[in-house]
Amino acid sequence: MQTHLASERKFIIVPTKRAYLVNGRKLPRVTTILNVISKPWLIEWERKQTLRRVNDELVKILDQPIEISRDFIDDLILRADSEAANVRDQAADLGKRAHEAVAKFLRGEEPEISPDVLPCYEAFLNWRKDSGIEVIGSELCVASVKHGFAGTLDAIGRHDGKLVLLDWKSSKAIYPIHSLQVAAYCLAWEEEFEEKVEEAWIVRFPKDHNEGDEDWKPVEAKQIMNLEGAKEAFLNAKRCYDDCRRDFFKDAIRSNC
Numbered sequence: 001m002q003t004h005l006a007s008e009r010k011f012i013i014v015p016t017k018r019a020y021l022v023n024g025r026k027l028p029r030v031t032t033i034l035n036v037i038s039k040p041w042l043i044e045w046e047r048k049q050t051l052r053r054v055n056d057e058l059v060k061i062l063d064q065p066i067e068i069s070r071d072f073i074d075d076l077i078l079r080a081d082s083e084a085a086n087v088r089d090q091a092a093d094l095g096k097r098a099h100e101a102v103a104k105f106l107r108g109e110e111p112e113i114s115p116d117v118l119p120c121y122e123a124f125l126n127w128r129k130d131s132g133i134e135v136i137g138s139e140l141c142v143a144s145v146k147h148g149f150a151g152t153l154d155a156i157g158r159h160d161g162k163l164v165l166l167d168w169k170s171s172k173a174i175y176p177i178h179s180l181q182v183a184a185y186c187l188a189w190e191e192e193f194e195e196k197v198e199e200a201w202i203v204r205f206p207k208d209h210n211e212g213d214e215d216w217k218p219v220e221a222k223q224i225m226n227l228e229g230a231k232e233a234f235l236n237a238k239r240c241y242d243d244c245r246r247d248f249f250k251d252a253i254r255s256n257c
Contacts, residue, residue, distance in 0.1 A: 004074065006181045010192050011033040013141040013150060020150035022143040030151035030184040033241045034234075037177055046084040053083035094120075094207060095170040100137075102168060106138040106155065116207070116243060120170050123205035133157040133164055147238060161200040165189065169204040174222050178202050179243035182245035200224045 014021040019028055037132050066072070098120035104111035105124075113121050128135075135157040143150035155166040167182045179202070186197040204220040224230050 005143055010086070011143050011145065013143050015141060015150075015152065020141065020143060022145060022150055026247050027059075027145075027148055027150045028241070030181055030234075033060075033184075033238050034177060036179060036237055036241045036244060037180075038180075039177065040177075041175065049084040049087055050080045053080040071253060089161055091170075091207075098124075098170050098205065099168060102154075103139045106135055119207060120205040124168070127205070127221065131159070133159045133166070135166075142185055142192060144184075144188045144191045146191055147187065147235060149184060149188070149238060149243075151181075151188065153182075153183055153189065156189065156197075158197070163195055164199045164201065165197045167200075167202045170201055170207055171204065174202050174204050174220060179224045179230045181235040182186060182224060183227060184234045185236070186227060187231055197227070200227050 011022050012024075016026075018032070019026050022025075054076065057079065094116055097114065098117050101111040101113055101117055101121050102124050104113045105121075111121070135155050138155045139152060139158075140156060141150065141152050153165060154168045157164050157166060165182060165186055167178070168184070169178065179200075182202060186200055189195070189197055200223070202222050202224070204222075206218065
């Protein structure tokens with residue numbers, strides 16, 4: 001669906017594993033830049049995952065005549081230490097496949113839907129039917145040469161004459177940092193296409209149908225009401241990212257120390 005925008009492009013953008021090449025210049029990913037911001041909820045989640053794995057492993061041997069050796073302890077610590085990364089990688093893989101399924105649908109293709117992706121995909125179809133948004137582009141690489149970053153926005157569309165930028169999530173919740181990510185895509189879009197994004201929405205699709213959970217929602221959609229503030233917050237993060245990559249010890253040569 002991004003091909004019809006090709007004639008309007010100012011930048012040649014090539015995604016690589018860790019960055020983007022924009023007109024031959026290497027630029028960092030939006031998500032890489034945002035890693036400079038602490039995510040305390042993620043630290044707490046990782047702690048819980050590690051402790052849960054330790055608990056599960058110990059419960060298994062409660063009634064078994066197993067000697068608690070040094071090797072057993074080392075192996076338990078190793079498995080517990082990798083638990084959070086394993087769970088995170090599985091969730092990231094599911095989210096990636098859900099994104100791919102939605103992107104194929106928006107391109108007019110027929111996606112292959114695995115059972116674990118089905119809840120996300122069905123939630124997307126229901127949301128799309130009710131949203132009234134006409135999607136005009138999806139999975140579109142965008143960049144800001146002015147500010148020095150690039151990324152891939154999930155979708156861009158129109159609703160009641162307004163240009164709307166959309167970002168899909170399959171995470172457990174929508175977090176404030178997500179608004180900075182979407183604001184960055186708005187900055188990049190506006191720089192290249194010279195058209196103002198009037199609304200930006202984050203739409204979260206659940207990974208399961210856990211209707212017994214009182215916090216469960218079939219779809220969660222949040223509009224970034226202070227989009228200009230989110231843009232400035234992202235640019236502050238970009239400045240911090242750039243400063244963290246500077247060698248301030250070289251500046252110290254000019255001092256008398």
